[in-house]
Amino acid sequence: MPFEIIDGMSMADAxxxxxxxxxxxxxxxxxxxLLSIMLHDPESVMARESLHIDLDRGDxxxxxxxxxxxxxxxxxxxxxxxxxxxxxxxxRDGSWSCSCEAAGEAIDRTRHVFATDVKAVTLHGxxxxxxxxxxxxxxxxxx
Amino acid sequence: MMxxxxxxxxxxxxxPVSHRPGMKVPGRIYGSEEIVRxxxxxxxxxxxxxxxxxxxxxxxxxxxxxHSGYGFPIGGVAAIDPDEGVISPGGIGFDINCGVRLMAxxxxxDEVAPKIKDLVDALFNSVxxxxxxxxxxxxxxxxFDTAMVMGARWAVERGYGTKEDLDCIEEGGCIxxxxxxxxxxxxxxxxxNQVGSLGSGNHYLEIQAVEKGDIFDVKAARDFGITGExxxxxxxxSGSRGFGHQVATDYLQRFLSVMxxxxxxxxxxxxxxxxxxxxxxxxxxxxxxxxxxNIAFLNRQLMMHRVREVFSEIFRKSPSDMGMRLVYDVCHxxxxxxxxxxxxxxxxxxxxxxxxxxxxxxxMKGVPARYAESGQPVLIGGSxxxxxxxxxxxxxxxxxFFTTAHGSGRVMSRMRAKKEFNGRDLKxxxxxxxxxxxxxxxxxxxxxxxxxxKDVDMVIDATSRAGLSRPVAxxxxxxxxxx
Numbered sequence: 064m065p066f067e068i069i070d071g072m073s074m075a076d077a078x079x080x081x082x083x084x085x086x087x088x089x090x091x092x093x094x095x096x097l098l099s100i101m102l103h104d105p106e107s108v109m110a111r112e113s114l115h116i117d118l119d120r121g122d123x124x125x126x127x128x129x130x131x132x133x134x135x136x137x138x139x140x141x142x143x144x145x146x147x148x149x150x151x152x153x154x155r156d157g158s159w160s161c162s163c164e165a166a167g168e169a170i171d172r173t174r175h176v177f178a179t180d181v182k183a184v185t186l187h188g189x190x191x192x193x194x195x196x197x198x199x200x201x202x203x204x205x206x
Numbered sequence: 207m208m209x210x211x212x213x214x215x216x217x218x219x220x221x222p223v224s225h226r227p228g229m230k231v232p233g234r235i236y237g238s239e240e241i242v243r244x245x246x247x248x249x250x251x252x253x254x255x256x257x258x259x260x261x262x263x264x265x266x267x268x269x270x271x272x273h274s275g276y277g278f279p280i281g282g283v284a285a286i287d288p289d290e291g292v293i294s295p296g297g298i299g300f301d302i303n304c305g306v307r308l309m310a311x312x313x314x315x316d317e318v319a320p321k322i323k324d325l326v327d328a329l330f331n332s333v334x335x336x337x338x339x340x341x342x343x344x345x346x347x348x349x350f351d352t353a354m355v356m357g358a359r360w361a362v363e364r365g366y367g368t369k370e371d372l373d374c375i376e377e378g379g380c381i382x383x384x385x386x387x388x389x390x391x392x393x394x395x396x397x398x399n400q401v402g403s404l405g406s407g408n409h410y411l412e413i414q415a416v417e418k419g420d421i422f423d424v425k426a427a428r429d430f431g432i433t434g435e436x437x438x439x440x441x442x443x444s445g446s447r448g449f450g451h452q453v454a455t456d457y458l459q460r461f462l463s464v465m466x467x468x469x470x471x472x473x474x475x476x477x478x479x480x481x482x483x484x485x486x487x488x489x490x491x492x493x494x495x496x497x498x499x500n501i502a503f504l505n506r507q508l509m510m511h512r513v514r515e516v517f518s519e520i521f522r523k524s525p526s527d528m529g530m531r532l533v534y535d536v537c538h539x540x541x542x543x544x545x546x547x548x549x550x551x552x553x554x555x556x557x558x559x560x561x562x563x564x565x566x567x568x569x570m571k572g573v574p575a576r577y578a579e580s581g582q583p584v585l586i587g588g589s590x591x592x593x594x595x596x597x598x599x600x601x602x603x604x605x606x607f608f609t610t611a612h613g614s615g616r617v618m619s620r621m622r623a624k625k626e627f628n629g630r631d632l633k634x635x636x637x638x639x640x641x642x643x644x645x646x647x648x649x650x651x652x653x654x655x656x657x658x659x660k661d662v663d664m665v666i667d668a669t670s671r672a673g674l675s676r677p678v679a680x681x682x683x684x685x686x687x688x689x
Contacts, residue, residue, distance in 0.1 A: 070621040074246055074273045075280060077620060101337070103649065125459070132455060139448035140395040142338055170338035177337045178649035179620070180406040183300040183451045186458065186476040187276030203276060205300045205451070206407055206620065 066096035069201075072188060077179070078203045086123075086152035089191070089198040090161065093127060094134050094147050100204065101138075103176035108144045110166035119160040124191040126152070126159040127200055131184045134165075142170045179206045208250045211235070211242070217270070217672035221254055228474070229257040236606065236672045237270040241664060244617050248274035249281075255474050256284050261291015261483075263555060264548055267606055269562050270668040271586075271615030271660060275299075277477030280561035281615065285607045286483065288543060288556045292471070293488045294480035295461065295495075297558030299539035300454045302495055303502030304445030306536055306585040306612075307375075308596060309510055310431040311517070312529025313438040315415040318684065321520055322642050325413060326685040328516045329644075333411055333509050335404035335689035336646025342402025342508045350398045351386040357500030358507040358535075366511040367532075373574050375535040376564065379503040381542075385493025390456045393494070397449025397501060402508035406647065406689040408613075408654055409444045410590055411509065414681035423678045426580035426598050430533050432679045439681055440530075441594055442509055443587050444689075445539065446502035453498045457491040483556055492541075499540055506535055533596070534574075534583035538563045538612035544572075546607055557607050565599035565610040565675045573599070584675045586666065588614050590643065590686045591636060591656030595666050595677060602673030610674040614662035623658040624649055636686075645688040654688060 065082055072078035079096045083089030098105040116133050120126035137143040145167035152161045183205040191200040210225045214234075219242055221233035233253040235242055249272050256266040256278055263285045272281030277296025284297055318325070334340055345353060353360040358379025361367055372379045404411060416437045421427045432439070446453075461479035464487055465471040471480060481487035510532065514525040521528060541558045548555070557564075566573045566582040573582045581599035588594045592614065599608055618626070629648025632655055636643050645651045670677055 068621060070619050073276065074248075074616045074619055075275060121463075125462070129459070136392060136396060136452070138337070139397075139400065139452075140392070142399075172336070172338055175338075177406070177647050178624075179647065179653065180337045182407070182448065183455055185276045185300075186462070186479075189476070205276075 065092035068100065073203045076203055077206050078201070081200045083198050084196065086198055087150045089200055090127065090130055090150050090152060091147045093131055093200055093202065097131060097134055097181055097204070098144065098146060101177055101179060101181050103178050107174050108146060109168050111168040113148065113164055113166040116163040116165055119158065121158050123159045124189050126161060127191050128184055128186060128189055130161060131202065135181060135183065143167055144170055144175060181206055208247065211250065217668045221250060226254050229254055231257050231262050231265045233257045233268070234265045235268045235272065236668065236674060238664070238668045241270050241660065241668050244660060245272060246274050249279045252279040253282060255478055256282055256297070258473065259284055259286065259292055259294060259478065259480065260471060261287040263287055267609065269609065269611040270665050270672065271611040271613050273615050275560065277475055278558070278560040281611065282560045283562045283607060283609045284558045285555040286558065288483045288554060291483060291556065292480035293483045293491055293541055293556060294478055294558065295454045295458045295491065296477040296479065297560055298454070298495065298541050299560045300451045301445035301539055302450035302453060302498035303537045304539045305502060305506065306587050307442045307506045307510060308533040308585050309440045309513065310529060310531050310533050311438045311440065315436045315438055315684070318413065318438045322413065322685045324520055325516065326642050326644050326687060328520060329411060329513065330687050332516050333404055333512050333687065334402065335687060336406055339403050341400045342512055345398050345401055347394065350394060353401065353504055354386045354389065354497035354500055355384050356380055357503040361504055361507040361511065367507050371507065371532045374532045375503055376537050379507065379535070381496045381499045383493060384496035384500050386497055388490040388493040389453060389497050393449055393452035393456060396452045397447060400447040400449065401501065401505055403447060403505070404444050404509065404687065404689040405447050406650055409689045411513070411687045412441045412590065412683050413685040414439050414441055414594060414683050416679055417682050420680035423598070423676060426678045429577055429580040430583050430596060430678060431531050432596065440513055441585065441587060441681070442506050444506055444509065446498040447505065449501050450498035453494045457494065460487065495541065499537065503535065534585065536563050536585050547604055555607065559609055561612050562609050563612045564608060565603050566608050567599045567601040567603060584610055586611055586613060588662035589656040589659040590654055590683060590688060591641065592662050594681045595662070596679045597675040597677050600673055600676050603675065606674055611665055611669050614659040614665050616658055617660050618658040620653040623653045623655055627652040627655040641683045642685045643688060651688055
């Protein structure tokens with residue numbers, strides 16, 4: 064399973080573990096988990112427009128944290144629900160960056176039924192690590 | 207309960223400094239034994255971390271409605287020496303100046319009950335709520351900058367409310383030292399289309415009534431405009447929306463990158479990232495946070511104005527003819543500079559309150575003149591299925607930096623609540639109990655079920671017995687809009 068919503072990490076908020084065979088897949092899983100927490104039916108989001116996200120953040124976990132924040136920013140600032148389509152995660156001289164093409168559409172309250180709103184990604188217990196052949200990341204989000 | 211926790215008062219427990227290396231002061235938890243037993247273990251660990259903040263004075267606190275959060279526990283309080291200590295976004299929360307306001311009316315429950323569906327439906331259509339709703343006003347970039355500085359005054363000067371409203375808001379609805387130049391372009395973009403909107407999660411707008419026997423302090427109640435049984439009031443719980451979240455996010459990341467290399471600071475939890483209050487980084491966050499405090503005041507002011515308009519349409523009377531008067535507006539996610547007594551000496555303190563309410567005693571500076579004898583009104587919202595309370599600050603609250611609880615406090619995670627309750631069934635049950643509800647999200651409604659929270663009456667009892675604030679009146683929900 065690319066992600067799993069978990070209980071017991073935060074009384075008032077929501078938490079999930081994302082997984083991927085590589086970092087690109089992990090980042091995609093994380094963004095999809097966000098959408099799944101928010102929307103009753105995450106498949107209701109159509110790829111009607113796309114945009115590019117480039118981030119350079121130093122540490123890998125802070126890059127992942129910043130990457131997830133992008134999706135919340137576009138939701139609130141532009142009213143867009145997005146999912147990553149293509150992503151490349153790179154490390155150079157110990158500093159991590161990513162380049163992502165995301166696609167989605169404007170919030171349509173007749174089709175997009177919100178279960179809850181994710182308002183922020185937190186650093187609480189944030190952990191990106193490799194377990195054997197699988198990358199995992201544990202994240203708590205403010206709802 | 208953790209083994210190091212010592213009972214030191216009727217409703218007061220202490221984590222000693224010796225509990226963990228790095229603690230500079232003890233941690234204190236207010237609550238009855240029953241309440242403290244229900245707190246999850248992370249509360250104690252998070253409070254111990256707060257006790258390690260540079261410049262923390264006397265003791266760090268957790269209120270009776272406390273539960274685990276990130277960085278600070280929810281209900282966490284730390285008074286910091288502003289000259290030697292730090293400011294931490296994790297001690298304020300993402301939803302900067304999330305707060306509650308209460309408006310009294312002269313309407314009786316017998317007049318309102320027959321129209322409750324019309325009222326709630328009209329409010330649901332008029333007050334933007336839920337994700338992607340937009341706001342009551344659409345602001346230009348210049349207007350948004352002005353609003354960040356003026357807060358609720360911006361609304362009143364444009365006809366959304368009266369000057370009397372401003373007298374009954376913490377800081378007069380306009381906190382000083384707000385500096386829009388410290389706010390990122392992202393925060394502006396994220397916030398400016400949401401001004402005048404309820405939001406989601408545990409935010410709500412509720413029509414409530416005073417039931418028989420629910421006025422506990424007749425004199426203070428009268429001072430606050432609560433005049434008798436059957437009186438109808440309106441409560442609004444909301445904050446600074448995406449704007450405050452982005453300000454907190456921006457500075458959390460910035461503090462994380464500078465705290466160690468620039469200031470030599472380290473904390474056991476990254477959510478407690480901090481910077482010296484007097485440093486350029488600390489002052490930048492303080493200026494931006496105050497902008498978010500003002501936007502939250504403005505947000506609640508605009509929604510209250512819309513409530514007045516809706517009541518006017520339904521009852522065909524003016525707001526003044528219906529006695530629609532703001533009782534008070536409290537913040538519960540802030541850091542404010544306050545002059546408070548510490549061991550017999552007045553000190554300037556930067557009081558971080560995260561899910562905790564200021565509760566100034568009678569006669570203190572900062573309490574509106576009309577409430578000088580009774581003390582600052584305090585508003586504690588219950589869950590949407592249970593009662594909410596009006597209280598007053600008390601002199602016995604000095605040891606808690608004049609702070610009290612902010613809600614009833616969760617005891618069940620959102621995930622578990624969604625498994626245990628069905629939103630549509632809950633709505634039906636609430637209607638059977640006489641509470642008419644409209645919601646932007648049924649799963650969200652299930653998360654806010656009354657059983658997911660502590661018993662608010664028990665929290666208020668502990669708050670009162672601990673001397674943090676005095677109960678004045680209790681309000682029972684009649685109708686609710688949940689974001």
